[in-house]
Amino acid sequence: MRKNYLLTPGPTPLPPEVCQALSRPIIHHRTPQFQAVLKEANEGLKYVFQTASDVFILASSGTGAMEAAVTNLLSAGDTALTIQAGKFGERWTELCRAYGIDAQVLDVEWGKAVSVREVEKKLKNNPRIKAVFATLCETSTGVVTDIEALGRIIKDTAAVLVVDAISGLGAINLESDAWSCDVVVSGSQKGLMLPPGLGFISVSPKAFRLIGASRSPRYYFDLRLAKKALDKTDTPFTPAITLVIALNESLKMLKEEGLQNVFLRHKKMAEATRSAMAALRLKLFAPSAPSDVVTAVCVPGAIDGEKLVKTMRDTYGVTIAGGQEELKGKVFRIAHMGYIEEFDIIACISCLEKVLHEAGYKFELGAGVRAAEEVFLK
Amino acid sequence: MRKNYLLTPGPTPLPPEVCQALSRPIIHHRTPQFQAVLKEANEGLKYVFQTASDVFILASSGTGAMEAAVTNLLSAGDTALTIQAGKFGERWTELCRAYGIDAQVLDVEWGKAVSVREVEKKLKNNPRIKAVFATLCETSTGVVTDIEALGRIIKDTAAVLVVDAISGLGAINLESDAWSCDVVVSGSQKGLMLPPGLGFISVSPKAFRLIGASRSPRYYFDLRLAKKALDKTDTPFTPAITLVIALNESLKMLKEEGLQNVFLRHKKMAEATRSAMAALRLKLFAPSAPSDVVTAVCVPGAIDGEKLVKTMRDTYGVTIAGGQEELKGKVFRIAHMGYIEEFDIIACISCLEKVLHEAGYKFELGAGVRAAEEVFLK
Numbered sequence A, B: 001m002r003k004n005y006l007l008t009p010g011p012t013p014l015p016p017e018v019c020q021a022l023s024r025p026i027i028h029h030r031t032p033q034f035q036a037v038l039k040e041a042n043e044g045l046k047y048v049f050q051t052a053s054d055v056f057i058l059a060s061s062g063t064g065a066m067e068a069a070v071t072n073l074l075s076a077g078d079t080a081l082t083i084q085a086g087k088f089g090e091r092w093t094e095l096c097r098a099y100g101i102d103a104q105v106l107d108v109e110w111g112k113a114v115s116v117r118e119v120e121k122k123l124k125n126n127p128r129i130k131a132v133f134a135t136l137c138e139t140s141t142g143v144v145t146d147i148e149a150l151g152r153i154i155k156d157t158a159a160v161l162v163v164d165a166i167s168g169l170g171a172i173n174l175e176s177d178a179w180s181c182d183v184v185v186s187g188s189q190k191g192l193m194l195p196p197g198l199g200f201i202s203v204s205p206k207a208f209r210l211i212g213a214s215r216s217p218r219y220y221f222d223l224r225l226a227k228k229a230l231d232k233t234d235t236p237f238t239p240a241i242t243l244v245i246a247l248n249e250s251l252k253m254l255k256e257e258g259l260q261n262v263f264l265r266h267k268k269m270a271e272a273t274r275s276a277m278a279a280l281r282l283k284l285f286a287p288s289a290p291s292d293v294v295t296a297v298c299v300p301g302a303i304d305g306e307k308l309v310k311t312m313r314d315t316y317g318v319t320i321a322g323g324q325e326e327l328k329g330k331v332f333r334i335a336h337m338g339y340i341e342e343f344d345i346i347a348c349i350s351c352l353e354k355v356l357h358e359a360g361y362k363f364e365l366g367a368g369v370r371a372a373e374e375v376f377l378k
Helices: A016-022 A032-049 A062-073 A087-098 A116-125 A147-154 A205-213 A223-230 A241-257 A259-279 A305-314 A342-358 A367-377 B016-022 B032-049 B062-073 B087-098 B116-125 B147-154 B205-213 B223-230 B241-257 B259-279 B305-314 B342-358 B367-377
Strands: A055-058 A079-084 A102-107 A129-135 A160-164 A183-187 A199-203 A294-298 A331-335 B055-058 B079-084 B102-107 B129-135 B160-164 B183-187 B199-203 B294-298 B331-335
Touching: A016 A241, A032 A055, A032 A199, A032 A241, A055 A062, A055 A223, A062 A087, A062 A129, A062 A160, A062 A183, A062 A199, A062 A205, A062 A223, A079 A087, A079 A116, A087 A102, A087 A129, A087 A160, A102 A116, A116 A129, A116 A147, A129 A147, A147 A160, A160 A205, A199 A205, A205 A223, A241 A259, A259 A294, A259 A342, A259 A367, A305 A331, A305 A342, A331 A342, A342 A367, B016 B241, B032 B055, B032 B199, B032 B241, B055 B062, B055 B223, B062 B087, B062 B129, B062 B160, B062 B183, B062 B199, B062 B205, B062 B223, B079 B087, B079 B116, B087 B102, B087 B129, B087 B160, B102 B116, B116 B129, B116 B147, B129 B147, B147 B160, B160 B205, B199 B205, B205 B223, B241 B259, B259 B294, B259 B342, B259 B367, B305 B331, B305 B342, B342 B367
Parallel strands: A079 A102, A079 A129, A129 A160, A160 A183, B079 B102, B079 B129, B129 B160, B160 B183
Antiparallel strands: A055 A199, A183 A199, A294 A331, B055 B199, B183 B199, B294 B331
8 A cells, every 4th residue: 555645846736625526527618507617716716816807717737828928918029028047937038039029038046036136127227128027936946036026126117027826826925916916827736736737817907908919929828819708707718627617626725724824834834844854954955035835955965866756756655856957866846835734744754754764864863854843833 | 306418519528437537636747657648648549540640639728739730830921721611610710810821711601511622723723822721520510521532632732731620539530641631630528528628639740841840939839849748758848637647548438449439329329310300300500511520400490599508408407509600599509429329319309309399399299219219220
């Protein structure tokens, strides 16, 4: 017998309520029955996005929603600022360039957060910047961006603030309206505790004006079509019916727990994880701006990082993530996001201790778990 | 108590095996476990597409796969021929035009099939046509296109044949390779008996050459990225994990029944439906080229077509489809596709008889069901 634990930054584990909803007989999408589902989902998403604006549901992964942001806001030849502090920041740049948009890259060292002053400077020096593309939680490094501060400096400029909140939404605080985020993009398989296959995108009134003006070619992700349909509680193309139905289950769970409690739970799990790593004398990869979504940890010198992740997963059933691109083998990442609570974290740390011990790493057995328990007892 | 019957041309009912697969705990997609799933799915799709070429799995609805076909094959300024015999043929034209492609429209009267001679003439008169966009089964009218004949006249030209087989694949015969189809597009919620949320696209060697040359901007649907990933049994972006796992269940069912038997089952159900309509003195909307996928039936003069569909669904639990766009209220459509067998058809016809009777339509009660039974007994 082996139980499986999933502590990866997407997909995250599915609550039983979601699994059950996924297995229901399917209903047709052009019916009053599905309209009621869609209405409930649209309203629930506004709660989680903390916005009064429309949130569109796309049948795509998060990257599809990112593409929708780029092509609906900007046209070839437009200038954008992309904040690039890891793999997912790079995706904004790649997307802009695929559509002929002049992406001015603000390169940030992996593991560091962007300096808001730097963004301000770039905006002042280049008034042609029409959009700033940021990442709430850079999953590849575990760093969290100060979106509130970015919103403050961008809101009175002509530019719009676009936030990739794929990792983080529904796990850490993101006040789309209060923080002047114009477009917030997310996906289903992270804080929303669903399988991948849904993309989400909210659009502020300021951003809507750009959508009307964009000349970028688009069809499947055309938010003009999506808006027309949404106004009739419909979607322009066949929605991913099953996932939308399951979304209402996870939205219900988030509402019942209350967003602030959800954020607190994530904060505690992250603190416990960081504290455990310190007790095991493991260094955080991003100590200056660690997110409460995922913790990236440096692999100690004598340990094979890829083997560590593999052994935890294939021998003991605990799946965490390894490093991506330049961090391959150098870090491992423990996600504490979604349908995860303290004893999942304890199990994960215990498994990490076991594998480190077997690999000959010197530390006091149980020290990581104890440190986490101390945080959870507070 | 009320049981629900779903006889719509997408979504189609889910087999219990698929429902159960959908409710399994999720696994991470960058693991050997999911790689095995993806490999099995890719191979199974080749069987259903009847092709030796790659079939790509996209996290999108079928329209996303249609967009992938357009943007990966053609660039702004290129010329295409779109066969437009209903709502879904129109989608090809809209997609081409959204990307600046000169779509030469071959307009066909709704309810009729395209004349292959007409296509041949268009191709001869305009050697700049780089792609012909066709629809296997035009769901809005119930008409089937003779793809084999189209392939025969296109294969020796420079143009590629692109087939929207969203409705029809896995239900009626489509020999992608033998019929010289260069690109075949499909979706999950039709013959493949899954919820919506997956798009599929196969690409012949002839079509692959166009993909390298296309200058259309694209990212999420960029098949160059998809090909690079597929060669490592991977996907460029997070796949819709749950749906891919469930896909292997429906592929297994299709293999066990055998494609030829699957086609035969659909053919019989379609014949039974058409025979029942004749017995009820109801006219087919497309008698000259009716598909074995969906049957469009003219609403008799004295009957309110929209109310008929609504009563069947909301009072009796039998969901069929109404007419779309210019056919709204004028036809109803009974799909006999996917996880459907003879007694579903019998139930549907019986319900139709009941509602027609209640609406005061004159006919011999039971005549439709008897006519269907006679076909099934053959």
